[in-house]
Amino acid sequence: MGRTTWFDVDGIKRGEWTEEEDRMLVAYINKYGVRDWGALPKRAGLRRCGKSCRLRWLNYLKPGIKKGKFTPQEEEDIIKFHSLLGNRWAAIAKQMPNRTDNDIKNHWNSCLKKRLRRSGIDPMTHEPIKATSSSATSSPTLRHSSSTGSVRLLNKLASGISSRKLGLDRIKTVMISLEPSQAVEEEKMMRSSKEEMIGCFMEIDGNLIRTTSFRELATTATKSYYCYDDWLRGCV
DNA sequence: AACCTTCGCAACCGCAAGGAT
DNA sequence: CATCCTTGCGGTTGCGAAGGT
Incomplete structure (x- = not known):
């Protein structure tokens, strides 16, 4: 199974990988490591582009990768x-x-x-699908003109991340810190104003986790809530 | 048996971020 | 500071296998 093998205008091979190519790639990486994907194919004697080699290694050949059915x-x-x-x-x-x-x-x-x-669950929102709803859209939009500052900040952050405008590694500055009681109030205000809930974020063990409510965010998070600096300045 | 549809998955593509120069 | 290059990511496509009619 796989894609048809073909060659592009530069003579670079595309499509399905052969066992021989796999062996060559593995042998090279085992010996020299994975620096400089651009130069790797030539050094390893492969007529492939670096991107293809990287993909093949990371998704298929790298030791420890589990294949087969998901449990x-x-x-x-x-x-x-x-x-x-x-x-x-x-x-x-x-x-x-x-x-x-x-x-x-x-x-x-x-x-x-x-x-x-x-089973009646919207795979994007993970909420039950409402038969009459026409708003079950995939990408969240911002409608927060009447929100309080923290709500607005968190939701802009959520939107930025989900649209990939903002990489997580660019989140540098701690700007928001909610007390649990304050979080409850924030959430009440937002729900009463019928604003769309996009999500909140908290950091646990170094990972930024999306939560479903400000209350959860305020009571579960072990660290402060992260916001952003340069991107924020351009948006707020 | 032949044809059609769906499934599973490898691989490609375009884009964005970040580092190097 | 600007430009180029490399790397990484997510969306999409292509194709054989499996299942259904």
């Missing part, structure tokens, strides 16, 4: 992490040792998403 526990984990992190497959893969982001993404798109829909 029910793993599927449960994927759904749980997706509800927290959205389509951030690399972040989800970090929570699941030995599974690649590509594998998780494939399983989600080909299986879990449909399964959730069949």
